[in-house]
Amino acid sequence: MSVHNVKAIVFDTFGTISDWRSSIAREAQIVAKSKGLNDFDGDAFARAWRAGYRPGMAPVISGEREWTPIDTIHRERLDEILPQFGLDMLDEAERDRLNRAWHRINPWPDSIPGLLRLKKKFLIAPLSNGSLTLLASMAKRAGIPWDFVFSSDMHKAYKRDPRVYQNAIALLGMAPGEVMMGAAHNDDLEAARAEGMRTAYINRPTEYGPDQVKDFEATSDWDIIVDDVEGIADVMGC
Amino acid sequence: MSVHNVKAIVFDTFGTISDWRSSIAREAQIVAKSKGLNDFDGDAFARAWRAGYRPGMAPVISGEREWTPIDTIHRERLDEILPQFGLDMLDEAERDRLNRAWHRINPWPDSIPGLLRLKKKFLIAPLSNGSLTLLASMAKRAGIPWDFVFSSDMHKAYKRDPRVYQNAIALLGMAPGEVMMGAAHNDDLEAARAEGMRTAYINRPTEYGPDQVKDFEATSDWDIIVDDVEGIADVMGC
Numbered sequence: 046m047s048v049h050n051v052k053a054i055v056f057d058t059f060g061t062i063s064d065w066r067s068s069i070a071r072e073a074q075i076v077a078k079s080k081g082l083n084d085f086d087g088d089a090f091a092r093a094w095r096a097g098y099r100p101g102m103a104p105v106i107s108g109e110r111e112w113t114p115i116d117t118i119h120r121e122r123l124d125e126i127l128p129q130f131g132l133d134m135l136d137e138a139e140r141d142r143l144n145r146a147w148h149r150i151n152p153w154p155d156s157i158p159g160l161l162r163l164k165k166k167f168l169i170a171p172l173s174n175g176s177l178t179l180l181a182s183m184a185k186r187a188g189i190p191w192d193f194v195f196s197s198d199m200h201k202a203y204k205r206d207p208r209v210y211q212n213a214i215a216l217l218g219m220a221p222g223e224v225m226m227g228a229a230h231n232d233d234l235e236a237a238r239a240e241g242m243r244t245a246y247i248n249r250p251t252e253y254g255p256d257q258v259k260d261f262e263a264t265s266d267w268d269i270i271v272d273d274v275e276g277i278a279d280v281m282g283c
Numbered sequence: 284m285s286v287h288n289v290k291a292i293v294f295d296t297f298g299t300i301s302d303w304r305s306s307i308a309r310e311a312q313i314v315a316k317s318k319g320l321n322d323f324d325g326d327a328f329a330r331a332w333r334a335g336y337r338p339g340m341a342p343v344i345s346g347e348r349e350w351t352p353i354d355t356i357h358r359e360r361l362d363e364i365l366p367q368f369g370l371d372m373l374d375e376a377e378r379d380r381l382n383r384a385w386h387r388i389n390p391w392p393d394s395i396p397g398l399l400r401l402k403k404k405f406l407i408a409p410l411s412n413g414s415l416t417l418l419a420s421m422a423k424r425a426g427i428p429w430d431f432v433f434s435s436d437m438h439k440a441y442k443r444d445p446r447v448y449q450n451a452i453a454l455l456g457m458a459p460g461e462v463m464m465g466a467a468h469n470d471d472l473e474a475a476r477a478e479g480m481r482t483a484y485i486n487r488p489t490e491y492g493p494d495q496v497k498d499f500e501a502t503s504d505w506d507i508i509v510d511d512v513e514g515i516a517d518v519m520g521c
């Protein structure tokens with residue numbers, strides 16, 4: 046089997062390991078309640094915030110904009126949507142605190158059990174667009190047992206820029222086929238496969254809720270196709 | 284107190300967190316015994332190997348030699364000393380395995396208890412000349428509870444090159460005074476202080492055994508001066 050040589054497994058984080066939508070909705074709902082908003086829709090707020098994520102990274106990936114950390118991209122979108130949701134009264138400290146809700150998002154229920162199994166046999170790490178402090182804080186708070194962290198600021202690039210995958214492989218000092226990418230997003234796996242990495246698709250059809258338009262299923266013959274992180278551990282014999 | 288603002292503590296690894304001398308001596312002794320060498324001095328072998336460490340990095344730090352991973356520097360020195368110790372019969376696979384003894388060195392007895400306490404309040408990571416795979420493997424094997432790993436190949440530079448400290452601070456997105464360097468080597472702390480970092484000296488007067496010529500004590504007024512990692516946890520109120 047092609048995954049026999051795998052020594053390290055790196056994971057997309059937002060959506061694959063962590064359920065950003067329910068976590069952001071919950072934190073936003075608490076803030077809205079503290080401001081006396083009674084008809085605030087936390088889930089819609091989370092989705093609206095997230096809708097600025099790819100457009101926010103796009104000019105960085107294309108080279109039109111210089112390297113910009115993910116906290117800045119999150120914050121720009123936050124400032125943009127707060128008025129629409131009746132939260133434009135938030136002051137600087139409140140906005141900063143809410144922006145860091147992305148440092149506190151919770152894992153899906155299967156993520157930690159699956160990672161604990163995989164960790165016994167493989168080096169495991171995020172290969173995420175998050176910043177180092179975001180990813181390390183999230184893992185520490187939730188108990189995600191990474192062996193180390195790859196963050197976007199280490200590469201000064203965002204996925205799907207090929208340099209992210211190339212740099213991860215180089216830092217590991219491994220052959221591309223010894224590294225597996227786990228993700229709930231087919232285009233992330235396409236980019237990983239293009240660099241010679243092994244691929245594991247984890248189906249997360251509820252990630253975006255009513256806004257989900259793709260990634261309801263694997264669209265290619267990825268090395269592993271499963272419904273959760275424990276499924277990867279099953280296939281890998283952990 | 285000047286350490287009040289600290290949010291992250293990064294540590295030198297070889298000698299500060301881990302006792303390379305006894306670990307390397309033990310592995311070399313096992314190899315020598317398997318080859319029928321009865322008067323092999325494992326401790327002398329470990330010290331001789333380590334004696335090539337700083338000279339091996341020096342041309343990289345000065346810019347005379349291009350970036351060279353630490354495994355290569357370890358291996359070059361290993362090949363150099365094997366004949367002197369009667370081990371020139373080791374084949375490629377045996378040399379490679381022995382070279383990776385640096386991935387398996389054990390922590391000092393106080394390191395994990397101290398780091399577990401510090402981890403509750405601070406982000407903790409190595410800021411080491413080791414490679415990513417070396418540091419992650421070492422931590423995984425021994426249970427060193429890093430939140431993430433800074434490795435020399437992320438900076439493409441070795442300490443005491445200022446870029447190592449600057450890059451760590453930048454990746455954390457923190458003010459220099461929010462990051463503390465913990466080390467058993469005064470010159471490592473000098474380089475960290477020059478970048479504005481806080482400093483913690485951990486006394487390891489037996490690190491080099493009979494070869495130790497310095498770092499028997501703190502040579503400056505570092506922010507914290509203690510005998511072990513638990514001592515830092517005491518001072519930091521963990």
